[in-house]
Amino acid sequence: MAESLFTKILVPVDFSPCSEEAFRVALALAKTFQAELLLLHVIDTSALATFNQLGLLAVPSDAQGQKRRLRHHARLNVRQLLESESTKGVTVTRMVLEGGPFVEIAKTARMEKVDLVVMGSYGGRSGNVDKIFFGSTAEKVVRTAGCPVLTVPLPPKPKRQLENTLKGRCA
Numbered sequence: 001m002a003e004s005l006f007t008k009i010l011v012p013v014d015f016s017p018c019s020e021e022a023f024r025v026a027l028a029l030a031k032t033f034q035a036e037l038l039l040l041h042v043i044d045t046s047a048l049a050t051f052n053q054l055g056l057l058a059v060p061s062d063a064q065g066q067k068r069r070l071r072h073h074a075r076l077n078v079r080q081l082l083e084s085e086s087t088k089g090v091t092v093t094r095m096v097l098e099g100g101p102f103v104e105i106a107k108t109a110r111m112e113k114v115d116l117v118v119m120g121s122y123g124g125r126s127g128n129v130d131k132i133f134f135g136s137t138a139e140k141v142v143r144t145a146g147c148p149v150l151t152v153p154l155p156p157k158p159k160r161q162l163e164n165t166l167k168g169r170c171a
Helices: 017-033 045-053 059-084 101-110 129-133 138-142 160-170
Strands: 008-012 036-045 090-098 116-120 150-154
Touching: 008 017, 008 101, 017 036, 017 116, 017 150, 036 045, 036 059, 036 101, 045 160, 059 090, 090 101, 101 116, 101 138, 116 138, 138 150
Parallel strands: 008 036, 008 116, 036 090, 116 150
Antiparallel strands: none
């Protein structure tokens, strides 16, 4: 029997619609290649620190409480993703890490010896200044992961849904 092309697939998620689409694609690939799926969420501690310095979230003394709440929120969202019927028959390992997203994704890809990273082409924090000057998380992972990276855009809206959206804006 021929060796499978992919045996371990990493799918980082930030729970944005684009990362949920990447999760759907990664599941399909895992089923096709009978591969193990690593589901990773990274709590962006650098963004958390910046928000705290600006006073946008809470007092810095509550940083541990914030991380605990974010970790709990991540676990709930991961559980919700895994409750879908489409996960049946796929071995999924869940991981929640803290740090810089692209660093943790690339490090996990190397340490876990994954064959493929499947991720959304853009995430939930679009339009931030860091992205303008330094590139998106997906771009950085493509450059540093050490394995193939499949970036998944949002699927195009069905024509009827797009027409209804346009009618609502023009009315």
